[in-house]
Amino acid sequence: xxxxxxxxxxxxxxxxxxxxxxxxxxxxxxxxxxxxxxxxxxxxxxxxxxxxxxxxxxxxxxxxxxxxxxxxxxxxxxxxxxxxxxxxxxxxxxxxxxxxxxxxxxxxxxxxxxxxxxxxxxxxxxxxxxxxxxxxxxxxxxxxxxxxxxxxxxxxxxxxxxxxxxxxxxxxxxxxxxxxxxxxxxxxxxxxxxxxxxxxxxxxxxxxxxxxxxxxxxxxxxxxxxxxxxxxxxxxxxxxxxxxxxxxxxxxxxxxxxxxxxxxxxxxxxxxxxxxxxxxxxxxxxxxxxxxxxxxxxxxxxxxxxxxxxxxxxxxxxxxxxxxxxxxxxxxxxxxxxxxxxxxxxxxxxxxxxxxxxxxxxxxxxxxxxxxxxxxxxxxxxxxxxxxxxxxxxxxxxxxxxxxxxxxxxxxxxxxxxxxxxxxxxxxxxxxxxxxxxxxxxxxxxxxxxxxxxxxxxxxxxxxxxxxxxxxxxxxxxxxxxxxxxxxxxxxxxxxxxxxxxxxxxxxxxxxxxxxxxxxxxxxxxxxxxxxxxxxxxxxxxxxxxxxxxxxxxxxxxxxxxxxxxxxxxxxxxxxxxxxxxxxxxxxxxxxxxxxxxxxxxxxxxxxxxxxxxxxxxxxxxxxxxxxxxxxxxxxxxxxxxxxxxxxxxxx
Amino acid sequence: xxxxxxxxxxxxxxxxxxxxxxxxxxxxxxxxxxxxxxxxxxxxxxxxxxxxxxxxxxxxxxxxxxxxxxxxxxxxxxxxxxxxxxxxxxxxxxxxxxxxxxxxxxxxxxxxxxxxxxxxxxxxxxxxxxxxxxxxxxxxxxxxxxxxxxxxxxxxxxxxxxxxxxxxxxxxxxxxxxxxxxxxxxxxxxxxxxxxxxxxxxxxxxxxxxxxxxxxxxxxxxxxxxxxxxxxxxxxxxxxxxxxxxxxxxxxxxxxxxxxxxxxxxxxxxxxxxxxxxxxxxxxxxxxxxxxxxxxxxxxxxxxx
Numbered sequence: 001x002x003x004x005x006x007x008x009x010x011x012x013x014x015x016x017x018x019x020x021x022x023x024x025x026x027x028x029x030x031x032x033x034x035x036x037x038x039x040x041x042x043x044x045x046x047x048x049x050x051x052x053x054x055x056x057x058x059x060x061x062x063x064x065x066x067x068x069x070x071x072x073x074x075x076x077x078x079x080x081x082x083x084x085x086x087x088x089x090x091x092x093x094x095x096x097x098x099x100x101x102x103x104x105x106x107x108x109x110x111x112x113x114x115x116x117x118x119x120x121x122x123x124x125x126x127x128x129x130x131x132x133x134x135x136x137x138x139x140x141x142x143x144x145x146x147x148x149x150x151x152x153x154x155x156x157x158x159x160x161x162x163x164x165x166x167x168x169x170x171x172x173x174x175x176x177x178x179x180x181x182x183x184x185x186x187x188x189x190x191x192x193x194x195x196x197x198x199x200x201x202x203x204x205x206x207x208x209x210x211x212x213x214x215x216x217x218x219x220x221x222x223x224x225x226x227x228x229x230x231x232x233x234x235x236x237x238x239x240x241x242x243x244x245x246x247x248x249x250x251x252x253x254x255x256x257x258x259x260x261x262x263x264x265x266x267x268x269x270x271x272x273x274x275x276x277x278x279x280x281x282x283x284x285x286x287x288x289x290x291x292x293x294x295x296x297x298x299x300x301x302x303x304x305x306x307x308x309x310x311x312x313x314x315x316x317x318x319x320x321x322x323x324x325x326x327x328x329x330x331x332x333x334x335x336x337x338x339x340x341x342x343x344x345x346x347x348x349x350x351x352x353x354x355x356x357x358x359x360x361x362x363x364x365x366x367x368x369x370x371x372x373x374x375x376x377x378x379x380x381x382x383x384x385x386x387x388x389x390x391x392x393x394x395x396x397x398x399x400x401x402x403x404x405x406x407x408x409x410x411x412x413x414x415x416x417x418x419x420x421x422x423x424x425x426x427x428x429x430x431x432x433x434x435x436x437x438x439x440x441x442x443x444x445x446x447x448x449x450x451x452x453x454x455x456x457x458x459x460x461x462x463x464x465x466x467x468x469x470x471x472x473x474x475x476x477x478x479x480x481x482x483x484x485x486x487x488x489x490x491x492x493x494x495x496x497x498x499x500x501x502x503x504x505x506x507x508x509x510x511x512x513x514x515x516x517x518x519x520x521x522x523x524x525x526x527x528x529x530x531x532x533x534x535x536x537x538x539x540x541x542x543x544x545x546x547x548x549x550x551x552x553x554x555x556x557x558x559x560x561x562x563x564x565x566x567x568x569x570x571x572x573x574x575x576x577x578x579x580x581x582x583x584x585x586x587x588x589x590x591x592x593x594x595x596x597x598x599x600x601x602x603x604x605x606x607x608x609x610x611x612x613x614x615x616x617x618x619x620x621x622x623x624x625x626x627x628x629x630x631x632x633x634x635x636x637x638x639x640x641x642x643x644x645x646x647x648x649x650x651x652x
Numbered sequence: 653x654x655x656x657x658x659x660x661x662x663x664x665x666x667x668x669x670x671x672x673x674x675x676x677x678x679x680x681x682x683x684x685x686x687x688x689x690x691x692x693x694x695x696x697x698x699x700x701x702x703x704x705x706x707x708x709x710x711x712x713x714x715x716x717x718x719x720x721x722x723x724x725x726x727x728x729x730x731x732x733x734x735x736x737x738x739x740x741x742x743x744x745x746x747x748x749x750x751x752x753x754x755x756x757x758x759x760x761x762x763x764x765x766x767x768x769x770x771x772x773x774x775x776x777x778x779x780x781x782x783x784x785x786x787x788x789x790x791x792x793x794x795x796x797x798x799x800x801x802x803x804x805x806x807x808x809x810x811x812x813x814x815x816x817x818x819x820x821x822x823x824x825x826x827x828x829x830x831x832x833x834x835x836x837x838x839x840x841x842x843x844x845x846x847x848x849x850x851x852x853x854x855x856x857x858x859x860x861x862x863x864x865x866x867x868x869x870x871x872x873x874x875x876x877x878x879x880x881x882x883x884x885x886x887x888x889x890x891x892x893x894x895x896x897x898x899x900x901x902x903x904x905x906x907x908x909x910x911x912x913x914x915x916x917x918x919x920x921x922x923x924x925x926x927x928x929x930x931x932x933x934x935x936x937x938x939x940x941x942x943x944x945x946x947x948x949x950x951x952x953x954x955x956x957x
Contacts, residue, residue, distance in 0.1 A: 369768070371710055382712070382762075391755040392748060404747050411798050422795050422949075429791035432751070433784030436758055440780055444765025444773070450708055516742035523729065523740060524752065528722040531873070535718060538869035543702035549767045550706070550864050552854045563765075563773020572781050575935055 001057045001073055003046040004127070007085075008120045010039030015116025018109040025102050032112040033096045033465075036119070040089035043123065047081035051493050058129060069136070070191065072129035076259070079335060079494035080126040080245075080252050083342040087244040088119045090469035091237040094350055097463030098237055098357060111151055111235065117144040118241065125249045131180045131190045138176065138249075142169040142217075145246060148238045149230045161229035168216050168226035175213030176253070179206045196262040196499075203261050207268055210257045211275075218250025220309065221279040222607030224302045228286075231298035232362065236353020239294060243301045244346035248338050251308055255335075258316065259498045266320040266417070273313025273420050277427045280306025282607075284434040285576045288441070288569045289603030293352045293362045296442065297345065300388060303431060304341040308334045310424045311403040314410055317417050319500055326409035328495055328505055333402030336491040340395040340480065344387040347473035351381035354466055355446065358459040364445050364565045367456045371447040374461040378447045380474040385439035387477040390432045393521035395480035398488065400428060401517065437572055445565040452559055482521045485514040566601055579606055655739040662733055662887075663725070665909075666879040667691035669886070669916045673843075676920025677850075691879065695872050703868035708768040716763025717866060717873035723756030724880035731884055732811035734908035735896030741807035749806070750790055753840075756877070757783060764862035771854040775861035778931070782846065782858075785938040786836045792945040793829060799952055810891040817895035822956055825948035830892050832948075835941035837885035837919070839934075841878065844923040846934050856928070886915045 014035030021028035050057070056074035063069050073081075092115065099108045121144060124137035146169070150162035186202050187194035198206065216223035227247070231239045258268060283302030290296035311334025318326030354377045355370060356362050371378030387394035407428070410421025451457045461467065480487050488510055496505050551557040573582055586599040671691050678685025687693075705713065727749050729739045761779055764772040797809055800822050809816045818826050839846045842859035854861045863874050890912045896904040929937055 369708070371712070386755070386758065389754070389758065390751065391758060392751050397748075397751055400751075401744060401747055405744055405804070408794075408798050408804055411795055412802070418953075422792075425791050425795060426788050429750075429787045430784060432754065433787045436754055437780035437784065440758060440761040440765065440776065443762060444776065448710065448712065448762065448766045449768035513742075513744065516744065517748070520726075520740075520742070520745070520748050524722060524726050527725050527729075528718065531718050531722050531725070535714075535869060535873065538699055538872075539703070542868065545702070545704045546707050547704050548706060549708050549769045551769065552771055552864075559768065561770045562768050563770050563777065568773060568777045568780075571777060571931070572784070574932075575781075 001059050001071065001127075003042060004057075004073060004081075004123070007039045007043035007046060008123055010042065011036050011116045011120050012039075014039060015113040018112040022105060022109050025105050025108070028105075028109060029096055029099065029112075032109075032116075033092055036092045036112070036116050037089050039116075040085045040092065040119065044082060044085035044089060047078045047085060050078035051075045051082065051490050053078075054496075056497070060129075063132075067132050068130065068190065069133040070129040071124070071127045071133060073127050074497040075493045076252075076255065076495075076497035077126045079490060080248065080338070081123060082490070083248060083339050084119065084122050084126065084245045087342050087346045088122075088241055090472060091240045091244075091346060091350070092119075094240070094353070094466050094469045095235070095237040096465040098235065098353060098466055100463075107151065111148060111238075114144040114147045115238065115241070118148065118238075118246070122246060122249055126252050129192055131184065131192075135173070135177065135180065138173060141246065141249065142173060145169075145234075145238075145242055148242075149234045151235055151238070152233065155233075157229075158233040161226075161233040165226045165230040168223070172213045172216035172223070175209050175216070177213075179209035179213060179257070182206050182209065192256075192260045195260040198261070200263065200265075203263050204265065204267065207257060207261060207265075208271070211254060211271060214250040214253035214257070215275065216250075217253070218247050218305050219279070219302045220250075220275050220305060221282050221302060222611065224279070224283070224305075225605065225608045225611055227301060228290075228295045228298040228605070231301070231349075232292055232294035236294070236349055236356060239297075239353070240346035240349040243298060243349060244342040247301060247305065248342060251305065251312070251334075251338055254309075255312060255331075255498060262499045264316070264319040264500075266317060269313050269316030269318075269320055270416070270420060271313075272309050272316055273424055276306045276309025276311075276313050277423055278306070279303070280310060280431045281427050281434075282579060284431055284438060285573070285580050286603060286605055288434060288438045289573050289580060289582065289601075291364055291566065291601075293355065293364050293367075293442070293446065294349070295362075296364070296438070297348050297352060300348075300435070300438070301341075301345060303435065304337065304345065304388070307400065307403065307428065307431060308337045308341070310334070310428060311337060311399070311406065314403065314406040314421065314424055315495075317410060317413070317420065318406065321410075321413050321417060323409055323413070324500075324502055324505075325509070326406050327500060328492060328502075328510070329402050329406030329409060331495040331498065331500075332488060332491040332510070333399050333404075333406055335494050336402060336484075336488060337396075337399035339487065339491070340387070340399050340477075343473055343476050343480070344384045344394075344396060347380060347384040347470055347477065348388065350466065350470050350473070351377050351384065354461055354470075357466075358461065359455045361453075361455050364442065366453040367446045368449045368452040368559070368562065369447070370451075370456060370459065373459055374447075376467050376471065377461050380470040381447060382443055383474040383477055385443050387481070389436040389439050391436070392517070393478070393481040393524055395477045395484070395487075398481060398484040398514075398517060400432070401513075402488070404428060405513070434572070437569070441565050441568045445563075445568065449562050450559040452562065452564075482518060484517055485511055488514045566599075573603065580604070581606070654736060658733040658736050659728060659739055662728055662731070662883055663880065666883040667695065667876070669912065670879050670882060672913060672916040673920040673923065676917050677924050680921070680924035691875070695875060698867075698872035698875070699869050701868040703866075703870055706767050706769075706865050709766045709865070712759070713763045713766040713865075714870065716759045716766075717870045717877070719759035720756035721873045721877035721880070723752045724877040724884070726752055727884050728880055730806055731887055732807050732809075732891070733887060734901075734905045735811050735815065735891070736901070736904075737807055737811045741805050743804055745805045745807075746794055747804065750787065753881070754783075754787075756881075760862060760874075763866070767865045769865065771857075771861050772864060774855065775858050778847075778858045779862060782839050782934060782938055785935060785942060786839050789832055789836055789938075789941045789945055792942060792949065793832065796825070796829065796945060796949045796952060799949065810888075815891065815895040817892055819895060822952055825951045825956070826892060828944040828948040828951075830889060832941035832944040833885070833889050833892065834918070835938060835944075837882070837889060838922065839938050839941075840885060841882045843919055845926045845929045845937065848928045851928070856931075886912055886919075889915050
């Protein structure tokens with residue numbers, strides 16, 4: 001694991017050096033970006049080599065002579081490391097031109113430092129092999145990302161977002177600690193291996209506690225409320241890292257928990273699958289109702305976490321039902337979707353970042369026509385949109401295809417598992433349709449048509465450091481979509497590291513299915529080329545004229561008449577009214593010549609609304625009742641401490 | 653060789669069959685109606701023309717017709733016709749095909765949004781909405797077919813060993829599927845009562861309003877794509893109605909094209925005797941198809957397994 005730690009060292013060096021070079025803004029950015037990117041590249045190469053290695057590498061350090069920090073790098077860790085290092089590498093390169101505000105030198109240096117710490121901490125989380133090292137790296141990850149969320153702390157909204165994120169991540173960590181506490185209480189060991197020896201009831205408790213904790217990090221409904229606030233607040237390359245890979249550490253935690261408990265209870269799969277279905281459908285419904293580009297993308301992370309959980313849940317059900325093919329398909333589909341989502345979501349956030357950077361606004365309905373002036377951003381964003389909608393021949397389709405196949409294997413099961421598999425399949429279909437609706441809205445309103453406000457006029461894209469990562473990610477979307485074999489193999493190798501008791505997983509059938517996708521994609525391309533040639537032929541020597549859009553007889557069209565994103569989504573949202581209530585505010589139109597008016601609509605997230613009502617208020621009420629404990633008398637406080645120590649002496 | 657012949661035959665006849673709907677509607681209206689070859693004349697006329705492009709549009713506008721036609725042609729390549737095995741087929745191809753049609757839809761919508769026209773945006777929003785429910789129905793249908801055959805490819809449903817049809821043990825629940833698929837056909841192909849292809853008011857259209865700004869050969873590609881798409885769905889219904897396992901390929905082929913004509917006539921009759929639903933009633937109509945297939949699945953599980 002030498003190379004792994006060396007890469008982390010380089011990454012953190014890259015972050016710290018920015019503090020030294022704070023006087024030279026440009027040099028600081030260059031050195032910091034190059035070092036961090038180099039570290040990520042080294043880690044990426046190392047992880048790629050590791051994934052095909054059946055034996056896990058492990059190492060441990062003695063920390064202040066009392067605690068052992070153990071790390072293990074197996075193919076599951078390597079799979080997540082590939083996603084983490086690849087996305088971080090490109091996001092850091094992107095940040096060179098994105099963080100170009102010379103007035104905020106100190107803050108930019110801090111951003112580079114915390115970014116490097118975040119990358120290193122994520123890498124450590126997915127390699128940690130005992131409770132101490134896991135919790136330590138988990139907390140470094142949460143804290144460093146908190147400081148990145150409050151980067152623009154002058155803004156009141158961003159401070160609130162940071163606060164919300166801090167509460168969610170600490171409450172989540174509390175649940176994870178609770179799970180680890182139960183593990184430690186039963187096994188008396190800090191290592192993950194000991195968890196296999198727990199009693200069954202303890203295992204259920206551990207899994208549920210861990211699922212809540214990791215679920216809040218991953219953004220599982222209803223624990224996702226921090227996500228749509230924190231992602232838009234952070235700088236865009238940080239949103240790309242957080243949404244692309246950081247929330248996936250939650251998925252890693254769930255899979256790793258399942259792995260170390262070594263008990264294929266059907267209950268686990270059922271919990272995960274139901275959570276996946278709910279997050280998937282509701283995530284995309286809320287996304288559809290958003291007016292803020294980055295908030296919309298954040299809700300899509302909830303949706304995609306749902307898809308991943310549907311895959312993993314089907315896999316767990318497959319293990320419980322002794323259906324090896326279903327199990328491998330479910331897990332491999334879910335894990336491949338982790339990689340795919342990290343690619344297209346970071347691409348989309350980078351595109352949104354470019355739009356924000358150049359226009360200064362995230363409001364979808366004020367933009368328009370950007371693809372004409374931002375060709376590369378627009379085209380790559382379009383590719384990302386196709387990929388996230390799960391359309392062939394892009395990468396989102398491949399992982400959804402695997403999950404579908406796993407789901408159809410579940411159709412052969414009995415009763416409850418059958419019903420769940422069926423629900424999984426149908427909800428995947430609905431999610432796909434809704435995602436298509438949502439991204440046609442984004443592409444159509446933001447990048448196509450005519451600029452709706454002056455902010456969207458006369459903009460241009462800039463900064464090769466911002467464009468190159470987007471082009472690279474878009475290319476990867478297409479490559480995985482057309483040639484998925486290698487990547488599916490990597491996902492299956494990662495599944496092999498999970499304790500499913502299958503020994504060696506035969507690759508042949510999966511490779512066969514992936515080859516079919518390649519073949520189908522080639523057919524599509526061939527047909528397209530023929531049609532393209534035909535069209536070129538038909539247009540030879542034809543008169544082509546340009547004119548304004550047909551206004552159906554209306555002679556004075558204005559850009560204001562264009563369909564807005566809000567109206568585009570309105571009828572679909574109407575269908576989902578019970579789970580996504582919309583409140584509207586607009587003054588009534590009066591008189592024959594009505595004055596200028598306004599319209600505002602807001603989709604309420606039922607999780608957010610009810611979290612306040614059902615959880616926060618009772619908790620506040622409870623603590624209000626305990627106010628008398630906190631009276632400000634320092635003597636009694638010292639008395640509390642003494643009492644606590646005496647009590648601990650008795651019990652420990 | 654034979655699959656290629658059938659594919660070409662399908663592509664050649666698709667416009668003719670669509671004209672059948674017009675004929676039926678004309679008959680109900682007490683008119684003579686256009687000639688049966690009207691669609692070919694229209695295509696030739698369009699191909700001869702040049703195009704006018706809106707200044708608002710980009711290259712996506714030109715991609716739209718090509719991608720939607722590409723999706724429709726590829727789907728036909730995987731479609732068994734008259735009980736004959738298709739040109740291509742693989743395990744899971746149905747999922748691929750449904751998503752490929754989604755790709756075509758994405759580009760049709762994107763091309764409409766490219767024009768900055770409020771009407772086309774309106775049509776696009778509807779085009780994005782109703783097929784979501786159709787997709788749920790179609791995947792529910794796949795679940796039922798998987799229960800009946802254990803397969804995930806079109807060829808296995810309609811051209812191998814035991815083809816699915818009304819005339820087998822599971823025929824009763826499949827009757828619901830036929831109705832559901834017919835509803836999906838009407839929705840996906842923008843027919844009455846979901847959409848009225850002959851209406852004159854842009855505000856009330858779905859598909860027709862989205863292609864308002866396309867002209868010339870581009871519009872010909874769109875028309876061709878929609879003929880193929882209708883042919884695809886109509887063929888699925890036809891196969892469910894009759895298994896075409898008579899041994900003699902010639903008899904199969906003739907019977908297939910006769911029943912296919914009846915399906916098109918049924919579309920025409922539906923268009924003639926029904927009015928278009930109000931936009932907010934359409935989702936309920938489409939949801940009926942999901943309910944039907946769901947019911948069929950429950951029946952199959954309870955009584956036939």
